[in-house]
Amino acid sequence: MIDEVKNLHVKDRVLGNIRGVGPRKAASLALLGIHTVEDLMLHYPFRFDEFSAKSIHFLMDKEKVRLKGKVINQPTVQFYGHKKNRLSFQLAMEEGAVQVVFFNQPYLKEKILVGRELVVDGRWNSKWKTLTGMKILKLSSSKEEFAPVYRVNQQVHQAEMVKFIKYAFSCGYGKFLEENLPCDLRDRYRLISRQEAVYFMHFPRTDEEYRQALRRLKFEEFFYFQLQVQGLKRKEKKESIDSVITYSKERVENFTASLPFELTHAQKRVSEEILADMRSKNVMSRLLQGDVGSGKTVIAALAIVAAISAGKQSAFMVPTEILAVQHFENLHFWFQSFSMNVVLLTGSTSTKKRKEILHLLKNGEIDVVIGTHALIQEDVKFSDLGLAILDEQHRFGVNQRKLLREKGKNLNILLMSATPIPRTLALTLYGKMDVSVIDEKPSGRMRVETRWVRHSQFSAVLDLLEIEVSIGHQAYVISPLIEESETLDLKNVTALTEELAKHFGGQVKVALLHGKMKNDEKEALMLNFQQKEYDILVSTTVIEVGVDVPNATMMVVMDADHFGLSQLHQLRGRVGRGSQKSYAFLVANPKSEHGRKRMQILTQTDDGFLLAEKDLEMRGAGELLGTKQSGIPEFSVGDVACDFRILEVARDEAVKVWKVSNWWDKKEFLELSKGYQKKQTEEMGNI
């Protein structure tokens, strides 16, 4: 049989060569994406059924089980009615004997021999304490104890699928699976061959064989994915003379020297990365990641100083008005000894003022404009825009980013994000971008003391709240969306607000911020809180990102177990922004082990990146970034959350392929990687 297929490429081998597959089966297999013998061999089981680890005493009525035992008596067949009969025998297992019956299959009698080990699939009947057999599996050796389970459809059932796949391998088709990883890579990482791996995916004899098969195939999948990503990165890397910003090194140094603090090592490193982009022909497309409070704004300011020193304009866009005002004030303060024309443009800028600003921007008389979406209106025109910065970039849509990009020709773009994304995800999501990370906080920053308390201990929290407020500090109380209905939720949080107001009496001013308020109402309230008109802010929605109220020293999160780790970390980042000691209280009675674990982790660490990785491990990538929109590519065997080691190594190797010329024929690699294209690279976070 092998001779028949020898000289054909495995992809050309049609399913018709598989015994039992006629045109109709072939059409059904096609519905499962199986078109060739190779596809069939690459149709991996999604799980393995092992023998029931359950005690037969705990089986439910009608539960499907697989039992293994020794036949202890000769089967008897009873006939009743026309063509109806019942075969039964006893199967001895560790826990005792079980009666097994088969209906209308008298011929099985020949197969069931006393003393023989058998595996029977069937349905448990708890009334009669018998197993109604559905299928007898041969048990030649213990190695077959893993039964692969495949994705199938109505036309092709499990047993057939197993049969087809077994047949393909037994005919020797496996030999035609081509190795697609170079020897030295396989040697270096001790990866088994592709042929072995594919076979072991279906029929592993041991756990170890299965593990090795997975390891090899995951590597292969990530490697080819990364090879493409790296290729795209190179292709999309635009070079243009327009983007060169010949800044004055002296001006930049003067700026850093004028700051009231020294930049951290991490800040210095990322500044250098950004400046290198600016002075080169590379059109900058860089994501700056840094935990809350790591000091990203000053880095933005530094880039702006550089741009201005080269005679270029800058635009700094943020998601909310309050943030815009905050950044405007900061920049104003930092730039006071330099002559720079800084303006603020938001939705609430008066028509007259706006007209004037637009005029000056177009004439090049304004150096930097800070604002909200107002910046990307069509009539906003620049004379020579050299740099655009987007803060809290995840709050903007692809379209908004695009509009900003179009405000200049080959514009340098810097995106900033406070949501720490685990390195592995950044590798896959932001494959097309350069990423700079601030992984260090300014020194002298006090850690937010985080405590987990039960609901019953809430009065202790109230006591501390009272103390903090009485010494002039402010506090946030966050209540998550617990109820499905928004109205109910609002009722809960309104009740909480009233309760707090009542508890503290008239002196303490409590405000409520909720999801049903209009944007400008929310902003006005936040602004009032910032100006200390309220002591306590109760909120349902996650309060505005990036808001800096240094006087707020206490964060109370109700039902904290309803939030993810990263979210809680972001919330906690709202306090501890000044020089005062700050506290975060997680009020929760978690019901699950996961919930308890989350609370504990938060009290132990305040490293956002570590938390993000834990979050990823615990919840999976989709949930961490908001399921489908997350832009995380789908892999068939690999899992970005669990397999980050493999992903990293595969990435490094892929980078090497691109860097080291003639090391391996790149073209050949790219040819091979086509099989991995799918939608992966298209889906990647389009930023």
Ligand code: ADP
């Ligand atoms: P984020 O990265 O969350 O946007 P910010 O840029 O708002 O953080 O910075 C938080 C605070 O830390 C600001 O008040 C800022 O002035 C201050 N800051 C930034 N860099 C340093 C530094 N190197 N040393 C001390 N304080 C710093």
Ligand code: MG
């Ligand atoms: Mg910020």
